[in-house]
Amino acid sequence: MVGAVLTQNTAWTNVELALERLRDNCALDAEAILAIPAERLAEAxxxxxxxxxxxxxLSAFCEHYIAAGGFEGLSALETDVLRHSLLGVNGVGPETADDMLLYAFERPVFVVDAYTRRIFSRLGLLDGGEGYEEIRAAFEMALAPDVPLYNEYHALVVRHGKDVCKTRPGCAECVLRACCPAA
Ligand code: SF4
Structure with a gap:
């Protein structure tokens, strides 16, 4: 969940560095993070x-997490209620909330990210004007509510977006080129 808050607008490798620095400060749980002076937390x-x-x-999320009863308290909530609760935290948007729902709470919620938008737009399945919730609903209607499936699907989208369907797409080596109008 800490990683989900930190990964906005940055690469995961940078998040790993920050997590390591938090670990050096013995601060990977909510209480410990809140105990770090603000300047030291920012530096980490x-x-x-x-x-x-x-x-x-991150501090706002930790305060919310503790007030809600920690992982146990949040886990007791229905998925829609939990999603609403997470979205109520300053700085937690739909992608961050859904990252937490899928990967931390193991709820069948599809995560939409920039790779999803890019790949599926190029495939002609999105026109680029859809909002986050519209795309999420489309995936969730097309797929069974299956946590391992959503987990794997999202991981494959990220892998394809990083390795093949990059900003400059590598269509010549893409397994989807036969059905891709952008190829
Ligand atoms: S064929 Fe090209 S544009 Fe289409 S999904 Fe593959 S890499 Fe992306």
Whole structure:
């Protein structure tokens, strides 16, 4: 969940560096993170960029997490209620909330990210004007509500977006080129 808050607008490798720095401060749980002085927390988060903003967001999330009863308290909530609760935290948008729902709480919620938009737009399945919720609903209607499936699907989308369907797409080596209008 800490990683989900920190990964906005940065690469996961930077998040790993920040997590390592938090670990060096013995701060990977909510109480310990809130116990770090604000300046030291921001300094620990420097690798992820926007570190002052992210420090405030991480603190806000930790306060919410503790007030809600921690993992046990949040886990007791129905998925829609839990999603609404997470979205109520400053700095937690739909993608961050859905990351937490799928990967931390193991709820069947499809995560939509920039790779999803890029690949499915190029495949002609999105026109680029759809909002986050519209895309999420389309995937969830097309797929069974299956946590391992959503987990694997999202991981494959990320892998394809990073390795093949990049900003400059590698269509010549793409397994989807036969059915892709952008190839
Ligand atoms: S064929 Fe090209 S544009 Fe289409 S999905 Fe593959 S890499 Fe992306």
């Amino acid at each position: 988060l420097r690798p992820v960029g926007y570190f002052n903003v992210k420090a405030r967001r």
